[in-house]
Amino acid sequence: MELFGTSIQSVYLITLIIAGALTLLYILFSDLLEGLTELIPFINPALILAFITFFSASGYLFELLTSLNSIIVIIISILIALLLDTLLNIFVLIPLSSAEESLVYSTNSLRGRIGKVIIPIPEDGFGEVMLKSASGTVAKSAVSFKGESIEEGQHVLVIEVKNGVLHVVPHETQEDFSF
Secondary structure (H helix, E strand, C coil): CEECCEEHHHHHHHHHHHHHHHHHHHHHHHHHHHHHHCCCCCCCHHHHHHHHHHHHHHHHHHHHHCCCCHHHHHHHHHHHHHHHHHHHHHHHHHHHHHHHHCCCCCHHHHCCCEEEEEECECCCCCEEEEEEECCEEEEEEEEECCCCCECCCCEEEEEEEECCEEEEEECCCCCCCCC
16 A cells, blocks of 8 residues: 555654654653643643554554555554553553652641741741651741740641741640651
């Protein structure tokens, strides 16, 4: 079979080379294109490029190694590309996207945590509190929730977070924290 005056095998090979090169470029420059992909959230360029690559690779191999009709090769190649693209999405892309967010903390997750004052908090002023977490140590600005002064080295309980500032109260601990 011929397409655009060239053999279908050559079309598959050219498509494979172009799609492979575009996939490599997308991997290298995906951060630059991230804003464009947010305009249409249900389209993932990595999956589209992977589908084209899988389709053209399987089509090229079937045309090269078998004597099947070209229409049957196209149907088989589409099915293989859909299967591999689905597996890539389920087992690679989705876990990677959720793993990236697991190390980030939100301001709401700081409420109820116990920290240690590293810069004293005056009665109506700002100080600094250090909080430990699984992803590391975080130092945040803090004010006293009740408007009282809190000395350096004292343990505090985070009551709420407003505009990135912790509102804390002194906390009596039964165990000794090592900060």
